Amino acid sequence: MGELCVHSVLVTGANRGLGLGFVQHFLRMPKPPQWIFATCRDPKGQRAQELKDLASKHPNLVIIALEVTNPASIKAAAAKVAEHLGGSGLNLLINNAGMVKPKTLDSETLEDMTETYTTNTAGPLLMGQAFLPLLKKAVQGSPGSGLSCSKAAIINISSIGGSIASSFGWDMMQITSYRCSKAALNMLSKCQSLAYREHGVLCVALHPGWVQTELGSAAGHTPPVTVDDSVQGMLKVLSSLSEKETGTFLDWEGNVIPW
Template sequence: MLNARSVLVTGSNRGIGLELIRQLLGKSNRPEWIFATCRDPEGPRAQELKNLAAEHPEVKIIPLEVTDLSSIQAAVARVTDYLQGAGLNLLINNAGTSRTTTLESEMAEKMAEVYRSNTIGPMMVSQAFLPLLRKASRESSQKGMSCSKAAIVNMSSEAGSITNLYIWDLGQVIGYRCSKAALNMLTRCQSRGYVEDEILCIAMHPGWVQTEMGGPMAPLAVDTNIRAILKTLGSLSEKDNGTFVNWEGTALPW
């Protein structure tokens, strides 16, 4: 069972991120701190998140643009202040973007934008929060690895599986696929680089869900899938470090 004292979710103002915040609040052992970050907390697209935060003092809304180092550093400073000497148990790199493209229409500048959000952003955010993750791991009494102790979960996509080339016929989305394949490699590197710190590192395909990004054709309801994701996060251990799994914990091919 997931029992993290502190959780940070990027891109939490809509879709998968917002539902993660909502369902974390619904847990009987909800985290003491839920850091909900998004690019523009004062904008209209963050209203649902603000409503949640108004009802639940555990939710701390923090501005965070994952492609902007100064924004990331400011977010780390605020999270550090809130934690008052404690570490950060679980970082969920959920923020991302996609563009509808084909091999013929993909443009270098647009592809680079997707990479900055989907690959470089998670790398920068993980680097910045690493001291807090290390602190949580070091001060935990738990043995081994878990998402309750210290973990980085990178929300990837089976569309980034080189083996499967998931739903190619429904959309080539070249920049998105390449960025998620690169995110999977980042996860593998993190799993090797942070193994001595006992920080669990996972790439997760959350499913093709009915969100603004997923669109109306998506076959999966977001509430059902997030419930499964939280259950899976609670079951992961060191044997899963550096793996690519779906929302139910099933291993996916790279």
């Protein structure tokens, strides 16, 4: 994990679950990032208390209000991040914010599908667009050639539920809108990898495992993977990524997942 050396990172949905886990792990690194931008919908709310407690002890942790389904909110957040970074760029964008509606195929609605897609798929698209200038700036400030997470990368937190080749968990939870949105996120990751490669930005989709979070437990089952293990695994994977992995769909242990 020590190989992952970034000057700045932004994590969406950082007030709980995997997002908060990422923030905690970055803070504990031997060489923590100079800037950790933790975004959530309501930084002043009760659900962000743990994040606020961390920020009071760590001056390199900046909490920013961000609603990933709102273009104006994203634009404002990008401006705040740029202000903090001064002339430098953003190395790592982790699109972690997500949602699930635990419903069967028969009970899915247009509203559910639209809301889930907007958060899980359109959100990461808009984030990539808004933060690309800062990612490109990070590339310009990094020596050497090739792609890596230490230089500039977009990491989209996906799910094996978005794998068309796998029916993992179908008997326990159909969650059709979630599965569809994550399959679409995987394609978005591929599209971003193709479009942003020329700018030196690496893009991957990561399955964090079935993790013990509010979202992971939404169907009423206890997931097998802890937040700590998942995040530690994902950071190890990120430290090893290079040009040949851009556009791929991997799990938290570095295994390739079939699309």
